[in-house]
Amino acid sequence: MSAAAEPAVVLDGVTRRFGADVLALDEVSLTVAPGEVVVLLGLSGSGKSTLLRHVDGLQQPSSGTVRTLGTDVGVARGGRLRELRRRVGFVFQQFDLVGSRTVLENVCTGALGRLRGPRLGLGTYPRALRREALAHLDRVGLADRAFQRADTLSGGQQQRVAVARALMQQPEILLADEPVASLDPESAHQVMELLRTISRENSLTVLCSLHQVDLALNWGDRLVGLRNGRVVLDLPTSGLDRDQVMSVYSRVGADAGLSPTA
Numbered sequence: 717m718s719a720a721a722e723p724a725v726v727l728d729g730v731t732r733r734f735g736a737d738v739l740a741l742d743e744v745s746l747t748v749a750p751g752e753v754v755v756l757l758g759l760s761g762s763g764k765s766t767l768l769r770h771v772d773g774l775q776q777p778s779s780g781t782v783r784t785l786g787t788d789v790g791v792a793r794g795g796r797l798r799e800l801r802r803r804v805g806f807v808f809q810q811f812d813l814v815g816s817r818t819v820l821e822n823v824c825t826g827a828l829g830r831l832r833g834p835r836l837g838l839g840t841y842p843r844a845l846r847r848e849a850l851a852h853l854d855r856v857g858l859a860d861r862a863f864q865r866a867d868t869l870s871g872g873q874q875q876r877v878a879v880a881r882a883l884m885q886q887p888e889i890l891l892a893d894e895p896v897a898s899l900d901p902e903s904a905h906q907v908m909e910l911l912r913t914i915s916r917e918n919s920l921t922v923l924c925s926l927h928q929v930d931l932a933l934n935w936g937d938r939l940v941g942l943r944n945g946r947v948v949l950d951l952p953t954s955g956l957d958r959d960q961v962m963s964v965y966s967r968v969g970a971d972a973g974l975s976p977t978a
């Protein structure tokens with residue numbers, strides 16, 4: 717296979733247990749092409765976050781393999797793992813900004829993987845990086861907030877700052893774990909639009925977990941449904957209807973052993 721055709725992410729028979737009782741992922745196999753935008757759906761506890769965390773090696777499988785951007789995540793250590801994580805941006809539900817720092821400094825921290833040594837204070841970042849951070853802030857519509865404390869922004873604005881911070885990594889993959897779960901519908905819409913635009917313009921591969929079925933239906937290229945750690949639906953979003961998606965949440969489907977591509 718040529719390097720250009722290599723999938724962005726391959727999970728092969730990934731099982732993840734927590735202790736003796738919790739089976740968070742159960743033989744998950746999934747191949748994501750470069751530039752593909754994938755939505756993960758499923759009930760709370762179905763394994764969405766665990767799956768995302770396996771993609772950049774934040775968590776390791778109990779069995780099976782994860783290959784991200786050509787790197788076997790299960791065996792990568794030290795510099796190799798750091799380099800992989802630099803190429804994979806992560807946006808979380810709770811934004812995870814440093815509230816007492818300026819918006820611009822928060823965005824600059826996204827470049828830490830590209831710099832040597834720690835940085836404290838905006839002035840410790842090279843001028844070119846600060847300019848780059850400002851350009852990303854402009855892209856998410858918040859250049860005029862650059863020198864404001866991050867905790868003075870609304871939730872939707874903070875999430876857009878988190879997206880700008882992730883872009884500072886110059887990522888090839890963006891993971892988003894319920895990025896709009898704590899936002900009002902209008903802010904959620906804005907953030908999802910932004911993610912979609914950025915994924916198109918940067919040819920980013922995106923894996924995004926969501927709880928909102930209607931948002932998911934109109935957003936990604938492909939929808940993957942998880943139930944009890946298993947993939948129970950994996951289809952392109954075009955042509956999908958709400959009932960098909962709702963089957964992911966149905967106990968009847970679980971009891972009947974709904975097949976992955978049913």
Ligand SMILES: Nc1ncnc2c1ncn2[C@@H]1O[C@H](COP(=O)(O)OP(=O)(O)OP(=O)(O)O)[C@@H](O)[C@H]1O
Pocket residue numbers: 734738739740758759760761762763764765766767
């Ligand atoms: N660090 C952990 N230790 C023990 N159990 C865990 C851990 N992380 C996740 N789990 C368990 O693994 C299962 C899957 O959790 P996960 O967070 O991946 O689900 P989720 O689909 O992302 O849920 P939500 O939509 O609520 O975020 C759950 O039963 C959860 O309690």
